[in-house]
Amino acid sequence: MQVLNEIKATARLALWTCAWAASLALAKFGPRLLWDPPAHVTSWAAVAVNLAVGIGWIVVFTRFLHTVDELQRKLLQDALAITLGVAWVVGFAYIVADTAGLVARGVDVAVLPALMGAVFLISFLIGKIRYR
Amino acid sequence: MRNRITDLRAERGWTQAELAQRAAVSRQTINAIETGKFDPSLPLAFRLARLFALTIEELFLDEQ
Numbered sequence: 001m002q003v004l005n006e007i008k009a010t011a012r013l014a015l016w017t018c019a020w021a022a023s024l025a026l027a028k029f030g031p032r033l034l035w036d037p038p039a040h041v042t043s044w045a046a047v048a049v050n051l052a053v054g055i056g057w058i059v060v061f062t063r064f065l066h067t068v069d070e071l072q073r074k075l076l077q078d079a080l081a082i083t084l085g086v087a088w089v090v091g092f093a094y095i096v097a098d099t100a101g102l103v104a105r106g107v108d109v110a111v112l113p114a115l116m117g118a119v120f121l122i123s124f125l126i127g128k129i130r131y132r
Numbered sequence: 133m134r135n136r137i138t139d140l141r142a143e144r145g146w147t148q149a150e151l152a153q154r155a156a157v158s159r160q161t162i163n164a165i166e167t168g169k170f171d172p173s174l175p176l177a178f179r180l181a182r183l184f185a186l187t188i189e190e191l192f193l194d195e196q
Contacts, residue, residue, distance in 0.1 A: 003153075006158075071161040
């Protein structure tokens with residue numbers, strides 16, 4: 001029963017993650033590829049859809065945390081803590097360096113979520129190996 | 133925290149996966165508890181003790 005619930009929750013989370021990624025891609029590339037010339041109303045609608053799906057994704061992830069067993073929850077929470085810490089530290093270091101004029105070339109803001117995703121995945125896998 | 137789960141499980145001929153299914157947790161969780169890498173929550177400790185018809189104190193050994 002527990003395993004079945006975890007599989008269902010994982011599938012639901014995967015579905016919402018895909019939906020969020022798709023809505024993000026729509027909001028990012030839509031103005032250039034789908035509704036050219038750019039229409040402000042359509043672009044704002046795409047951003048609103050992305051935000052709404054994102055909120056749903058957060059709710060589903062929170063529920064997912066309650067569904068998995070306690071060791072998995074600990075691994076996920078550890079990975080989330082490391083991810084938040086890295087994003088916080090790297091983010092502020094970048095802001096300070098940028099303010100001081102040390103950054104010659106601006107970094108795309110999309111690098112931060114990509115970095116967070118990579119750190120989360122690596123932290124979670126290390127936890128999985130540690131408690132194997 | 134040390135525990136007697138490995139011995140008790142062996143006495144009953146249960147695999148880690150079987151015990152995990154009975155306790156409604158993953159096999160990885162049972163393995164981590166057996167090897168002392170992870171201390172279970174109180175509800176899970178009660179569930180495990182109940183499965184072996186023991187009290188928590190009989191199943192888990194306080195090292196302090």
